[in-house]
Amino acid sequence: xxxxxxxxxxxxxxxxxxxxxxxxxxxxxxxxxxxxxxxxxxxxxxxxxxxxxxxxxxxxxxxxxxxxxxxxxxxxxxxxxxxxxxxxxxxxxxxxxxxxxxxxxxxxxxxxxxxxxxxxxxxxxxxxxxxxxxxxxxxxxxxxxxxxxxxxxxxxxxxxxxxxxxxxxxxxxxxxxxxxxxxxxxxxxxxxxxxxxxxxxxxxxxxxxxxxxxxxxxxxxxxxxxxxxxxxxxxxxxxxxxxxxxxxxxxxxxxxx
Amino acid sequence: xxxxxxxxxxxxxxxxxxxxxxxxxxxxxxxxxxxxxxxxxxxxxxxxxxxxxxxxxxxxxxxxxxxxxxxxxxxxxxxxxxxxxxxxxxxxxxxxxxxxxxxxxxxxxxxxxxxxxxxxxxxxxxxxxxxxxxxxxxxxxxxxxxxxxxxxxxxxxxxxxxxxxxxxxxxxxxxxxxxxxxxxxxxxxxxxxxxxxxxxxxxxxxxxxxxxxxxxxxxxxxxxxxxxxxxxxxxxxxxxxxxxxxxxxxxxxxxxxxxxxxxxxxxxxxxxxxxxxxxxxxxxxxxxxxxxxxxxxxxxxxxxxxxxxxxxxxxxxxxxxxxxxxxxxxxxxxxxxxxxxxxxxxxxxxxxxxxxxxxxxxxxxxxxxxxxxxxxxxxxxxxxxxxxxxxxxxxxxxxxxxxxxxxxxxxxxxxxxxxxxxxxxxxxxxxxxxxxxxxxxxxxxxxxxxxxxxxxxxxxxxxxxxxxxxxxxxxxxxxxxxxxxxxxxxxxxxxxxxxxxxxxxxxxxxxxxxxxxxxxxxxxxxxxxxxxxxxxxxxxxxxxxxxxxxxxxxxxxxxxxxxxxxxxxxxxxxxxxxxxxxxxxxxxxxxxxxxxxxxxxxxxxxxxxxxxxxxxxxxxxxxxxxxxxxxxxxxxxx
Numbered sequence: 087x088x089x090x091x092x093x094x095x096x097x098x099x100x101x102x103x104x105x106x107x108x109x110x111x112x113x114x115x116x117x118x119x120x121x122x123x124x125x126x127x128x129x130x131x132x133x134x135x136x137x138x139x140x141x142x143x144x145x146x147x148x149x150x151x152x153x154x155x156x157x158x159x160x161x162x163x164x165x166x167x168x169x170x171x172x173x174x175x176x177x178x179x180x181x182x183x184x185x186x187x188x189x190x191x192x193x194x195x196x197x198x199x200x201x202x203x204x205x206x207x208x209x210x211x212x213x214x215x216x217x218x219x220x221x222x223x224x225x226x227x228x229x230x231x232x233x234x235x236x237x238x239x240x241x242x243x244x245x246x247x248x249x250x251x252x253x254x255x256x257x258x259x260x261x262x263x264x265x266x267x268x269x270x271x272x273x274x275x276x277x278x279x280x281x282x283x284x285x286x287x288x289x290x291x292x293x294x295x296x297x298x299x300x301x302x303x304x305x306x307x308x309x310x311x312x313x314x315x316x317x318x319x320x321x322x323x324x325x326x327x328x329x330x331x332x333x334x335x336x337x338x339x340x341x342x343x
Numbered sequence: 344x345x346x347x348x349x350x351x352x353x354x355x356x357x358x359x360x361x362x363x364x365x366x367x368x369x370x371x372x373x374x375x376x377x378x379x380x381x382x383x384x385x386x387x388x389x390x391x392x393x394x395x396x397x398x399x400x401x402x403x404x405x406x407x408x409x410x411x412x413x414x415x416x417x418x419x420x421x422x423x424x425x426x427x428x429x430x431x432x433x434x435x436x437x438x439x440x441x442x443x444x445x446x447x448x449x450x451x452x453x454x455x456x457x458x459x460x461x462x463x464x465x466x467x468x469x470x471x472x473x474x475x476x477x478x479x480x481x482x483x484x485x486x487x488x489x490x491x492x493x494x495x496x497x498x499x500x501x502x503x504x505x506x507x508x509x510x511x512x513x514x515x516x517x518x519x520x521x522x523x524x525x526x527x528x529x530x531x532x533x534x535x536x537x538x539x540x541x542x543x544x545x546x547x548x549x550x551x552x553x554x555x556x557x558x559x560x561x562x563x564x565x566x567x568x569x570x571x572x573x574x575x576x577x578x579x580x581x582x583x584x585x586x587x588x589x590x591x592x593x594x595x596x597x598x599x600x601x602x603x604x605x606x607x608x609x610x611x612x613x614x615x616x617x618x619x620x621x622x623x624x625x626x627x628x629x630x631x632x633x634x635x636x637x638x639x640x641x642x643x644x645x646x647x648x649x650x651x652x653x654x655x656x657x658x659x660x661x662x663x664x665x666x667x668x669x670x671x672x673x674x675x676x677x678x679x680x681x682x683x684x685x686x687x688x689x690x691x692x693x694x695x696x697x698x699x700x701x702x703x704x705x706x707x708x709x710x711x712x713x714x715x716x717x718x719x720x721x722x723x724x725x726x727x728x729x730x731x732x733x734x735x736x737x738x739x740x741x742x743x744x745x746x747x748x749x750x751x752x753x754x755x756x757x758x759x760x761x762x763x764x765x766x767x768x769x770x771x772x773x774x775x776x777x778x779x780x781x782x783x784x785x786x787x788x789x790x791x792x793x794x795x796x797x798x799x800x801x802x803x804x805x806x807x808x809x810x811x812x813x814x815x816x817x818x819x820x821x822x823x824x825x826x827x828x829x830x831x832x833x834x835x836x837x838x839x840x841x842x843x844x845x846x847x848x849x850x851x852x853x854x855x856x857x858x859x860x861x862x863x864x865x866x867x868x869x870x871x872x873x874x875x876x877x878x879x880x881x882x883x884x885x886x887x888x889x890x891x892x893x894x895x896x897x898x899x900x901x902x903x904x905x906x907x908x909x910x911x912x913x914x915x916x917x918x919x920x921x922x923x924x925x926x927x928x929x930x931x932x933x934x935x936x937x938x939x940x941x942x943x944x945x946x947x948x949x950x951x952x953x954x955x956x957x958x959x960x961x962x963x964x965x966x967x968x969x970x971x972x973x974x975x976x977x978x979x980x981x
Contacts, residue, residue: 220371225482230600232372283483 088151090115090291091136091259096145098131105131106142107315113259118285118292120302122326123312124335129295130172132312133261136293137169138162149259164192168257170248172264178237182247185236186222189254190215222250225287226280242273249280253290260284262294266301274298278305303327311335344553344588348520348545350386350423352587357383360590363563366412369597369605377412379590385413385499387513389420392502394516396475396493398451400425403528405444405473407431407462408455410569410595413479413495415583417453418573422526422545423517429528429540430574432920433459434913439538441466443530444473447540447771451475453495457483464489522546525768529576531723540771541723543576548584550764551726554746556589558731559693565591565612570602575921577615577697580727603627607687614691615719617698618825619922621705624686626831630856646674650711658710658737679712688714695719697728698921700802702825703739710737718742720802722788724780725749726765730800741799751800752785758806759788808926810841818846818899820926826894830887831856835911837924838901839937845902847940849933850884851910857883872965875906881970888972901972903940907933908949908965939969 089112098106106128113119121129134140136147138159147154154162168189176185194215196208223229226246231239236247245265252260265281266274278301284290296302302309303323311319311326313335319326326332347355356365361380368375377385393404404421406428408414418428429447431440433455440462444452452473454460460478463470467489476491477498478484484492506513526545530538555561569582586593591612596605603624606614632643649670653663663671683689694709697719709716720742721728730751732743745751749763766786769777780787791806803809804819811817820838827836827848835851852875860883861868868874884906892900911917917929930937939947946966 217371220373224371227598229369229372229597230604279483286483286485 089113090150091293092146092148093132093136094146094148096132096135096142096147098128098135098140098142104315106135106312108145109312109315109317110145111310111317111320113291113293115291116285116289117307118281118294118305120294120296120306120309121312122296122299122302122309126314127312127335128315129312130263131315133169133263133293133295136162136259137167137261160192163255163257166255166258167261168252168255168259169261170245170252170263170265172267174241174244174248176236176244176248176251179235181233181235182228182239182250183216183219183223183232185247186219186250186254187215189251190218192255218256219254222253225253225283226250242269242276245269245273245277246280249277249284253284256288257290259291259293262292262296264295264297266296266298274301281305344549344556346522346546347549348422348517348522348524349526349548349584349587350390350419350517350520353379353383353386353419353423354514354517356587356590360563363590364592365586365590366415366593366595368412368595369601369608372597374594374608382412382416385416386420386423387506388499388502389417389495390423390502390516391505391513392498392500393420393426393451394424394512395501395505396451396498398424398426402426402451403429403447403449404451404453405429405431405447405449406453406573407433407440407459408453408479408573409433409599410571410573410578410582411455411479412593412595414453414455414573415569415586415593417477418527418583419587422520422524423513425516425520425524427525427528427542429530430572430579431530432572432574434572435920436914437462437466441469443538443540444470446538447528447530448472451477453477454479456480460484460487460492464491467491520545522549527579528771529579529723530574539773539776542768542771543723543726544768547726547765547767548580549588550748551580551721551728551746552584552588554748554763554765555585555728555731557747558733559613561585561589561591561613563590565589566609567591567593567613568596568602568606568609568611569593570596570599570605571615571617572920575698576721576723576727577617581613581615603687607685610687610690612690613693613695614688615695615697617921618696618701618705618828621696621701621709621716622828625705625708625829626853626856628682628686629831630859642677646670646678647711650674650679650713651707654707654710655739658739675713682712683714691715693717695731697721699923700821700825702829704826704829706739720800722786724767724786724788725761725763726767729761729763729765732799736797738795738797738799741795741801743799745800753792753794754787756806757791757793757803759790759792759800759802760785761788762786812840812846812898813842813844814898816898823848823891823895823899823901824924826891827887830884830890832860832883833887835918835922835924837911837926837929837933839930839940840899843941845941846899847937848888848901848904849929849936849940850904850906852880852884852906854910871910872908872963875908876965876968878968881906881968885970885972892972903969903971905936905940905947905967905969907936908967909951936967939967945969 091113093111096109123129135142138157149165152165196211266277282305285292306323309323309326311332318331319329357379362378364376365379365382366377404426406414421428429449431443452463463476475493477493477495479495481494522545524545525542526548527543528540530540571578582593594609596602653667653671656663694714694716717732719728720730729749730742730745749761751761762785789806790802791804791809792800792802795801804821809819823838824836827833832853833850834853837849840846854871866879888901888904913920918924936947946968948966950962950964952962
């Protein structure tokens with residue numbers, strides 16, 4: 087079985103800092119894979135390489151056989167990769183619905199002129215996309231805030247809207263960069279449930295960066311550990327937890343010492 | 344009205360008005376509609392689906408769900424095969440759910456979604472009598488493999504199959520239902536003891552609706568909003584029985600959080616709400632007004648008193664002066680009509696408050712802006728509602744007069760007793776309680792009341808709650824509490840003072856409104872407890888307490904109060920699911936705080952055990968300040 091996402095020997099440096107070095111990784115279709123590691127381990131950089139925000143110096147990344155490595159971010163998105171960001175990337179002055187509709191943009195086929203007309207294909211397309219967006223609103227249980235400007239929402243809800251914006255793309259692969267960061271206990275539980283439900287309902291493959299080990303161990307099928315840009319471990323949550331190298335990277339001492 | 348059962352009314356509506364709208368629910372941002380023919384089709388499928396599972400006459404179907412068209416359909420479906428629906432409060436904690444489902448001997452449980460399914464599966468070990476758990480929304484349940492589970496879709500599919508095999512079976516079953524059959528188990532929350540399952544027959548419900556129809560005019564084209572827990576008799580009364588008998592449309596909100604928005608979209612012709620909702624609406628208006636532009640604030644402050652004055656004079660049947668009439672007309676144009684429209688009461692003919700007494704200030708507020716708010720009174724055991732204030736004969740503080748088909752009397756001790764075709768069958772598996780409640784055909788309510796000179800019933804309090812101070816001064820705690828709760832800053836209050844020298848109050852601040860108030864004044868706070876213990880917040884509440892005291896007789900004024908560190912919560916058994924204070928329990932639980940209200944101590948320490956969601960427990964210690972009313976001013980004078 088070939089993997090949905092194949093990462094081969096990817097390296098990326100910023101000046102003298104080697105952020106990611108020679109990382110190889112296969113992500114299977116339909117799995118939830120978590121990337122963990124101490125601060126500065128290169129987790130976000132790796133995610134940025136997949137979504138083509140950065141282009142790696144060496145190595146290749148393939149999605150379903152398509153090479154992503156040199157493509158522009160919009161092209162990668164069109165191939166089915168969506169992501170959320172550590173520090174929420176939404177249009178704060180726009181409503182929740184409008185932000186989600188923007189997430190559908192990549193699927194809109196009408197040109198500027200056609201879209202400006204109220205009747206005809208422009209309207210039909212708008213209605214069709216709104217239907218998809220309403221499904222997502224229903225799924226994420228955010229009906230009550232549909233018309234609220236995103237900037238006025240509590241942080242945890244903004245995170246949920248951002249997940250919605252990514253889902254609006256109907257991605258094959260969803261990259262989540264700390265979806266639970268800065269949220270309270272209840273919001274964390276909600277988000278974990280939504281991540282599982284997305285995976286379950288739509289079969290979306292999910293690559294997740296998260297610091298909350300409880301959540302990571304609970305919801306991931308596999309875990310990959312990065313330290314100083316290198317992959318030091320990979321396996322099921324239980325295997326990774328028992329790995330002495332991982333314990334060392336996290337605690338800075340020998341296991342058991 | 345013909346002696347029919349609710350499923351028979353459904354057949355009649357589907358026959359006479361198949362295309363008219365029966366139920367609506369907002370889904371995916373759009374109001375989705377079921378006609379009476381659709382309603383019948385779902386009931387038929389669910390009923391026969393239940394039959395295919397072995398659900399028979401007298402079997403019980405428990406329901407755990409928010410207001411959804413499917414819940415009402417499932418309730419009628421259970422009735423159609425001669426079974427009994429048992430709605431359970433959907434936000435109940437596990438122990439309560441377990442008690443009700445087990446006590447009712449429910450064979451099948453209808454749940455809304457994963458959340459409710461999880462609750463039932465967790466309790467599986469102690470719910471031996473449950474044979475099936477039906478779920479409506481499959482989201483998140485894909486990998487559940489429990490043999491108890493079945494989707495509503497599958498159940499309906501089985502029902503349709505059985506219908507094709509045995510056409511006419513459904514009509515036969517519905518034809519066999521009798522008006523005296525038990526139509527509903529309604530577990531009364533009860534401010535004391537364990538819940539009791541009141542058995543209510545079809546003819547009880549039909550008679551109760553008949554009673555209100557003798558007074559009020561409901562139309563087939565009327566709209567109503569079903570947003571209160573289906574386990575509350577008030578919801579069954581209007582959303583199930585009322586809708587089926589009258590033929591009007593029931594609208595279910597999109598989510599519990601969108602009720603106010605949906606209320607505005609629907610613009611119901613009649614609506615019932617417990618005092619809590621009316622109090623919240625007043626708070627919403629007050630808070631929005633505080634944030635409004637100065638023109639709006641000015642108009643509101645100028646014209647609102649005129650509105651209240653005219654409403655008061657109209658109720659007292661006194662003439663309105665020319666000045667009042669003019670101000671009222673101006674107010675109607677500039678403030679009242681827009682406000683009504685904004686709240687969603689643009690075409691409301693009747694608005695009811697029931698379940699618990701409503702403070703007179705709140706009542707007057709709605710009458711002032713031209714909403715026909717009326718007090719209803721009743722009890723679960725009498726089919727829900729048995730007294731209502733008549734149009735043109737509204738009086739503050741009364742609950743109106745009984746329905747024409749209901750006889751209401753007072754015992755020598757002042758307890759309300761009633762006799763009518765609505766009086767329930769009895770409590771399930773509890774003949775002692777039944778015998779104590781129905782004596783010689785009279786239903787004993789446990790409420791203390793009196794009749795005023797115009798024949799209006801005035802309910803004072805629960806009979807056992809009316810109490811006296813040590814010096815013998817009588818007072819009704821609930822009356823004072825309702826006055827406190829009129830304040831936008833007070834969410835809940837418990838008034839104490841039995842056999843004590845003076846009246847004291849424990850108060851829950853309204854986190855949202857006090858929080859906004861604090862933000863405007865740049866008062867930093869972290870948690871509920873922290874906010875409640877701010878000196879400024881105590882000062883704010885002091886003004887509210889003094890306002891209440893001005894209207895109270897000298898002897899029963901609040902002398903000392905304390906702001907509690909947590910909200911009273913049904914999960915902690917401090918209030919019932921319908922938000923009635925469980926006095927006995929609260930008095931015991933907060934004994935230290937109550938003692939401190941009668942000591943010279945300036946503060947009292949409380950230790951509370953907090954259970955986190957992951958099961959860890961921690962004890963938190965807080966000091967709660969005790970404030971004497973007028974204290975701040977006395978200090979200032981020194």
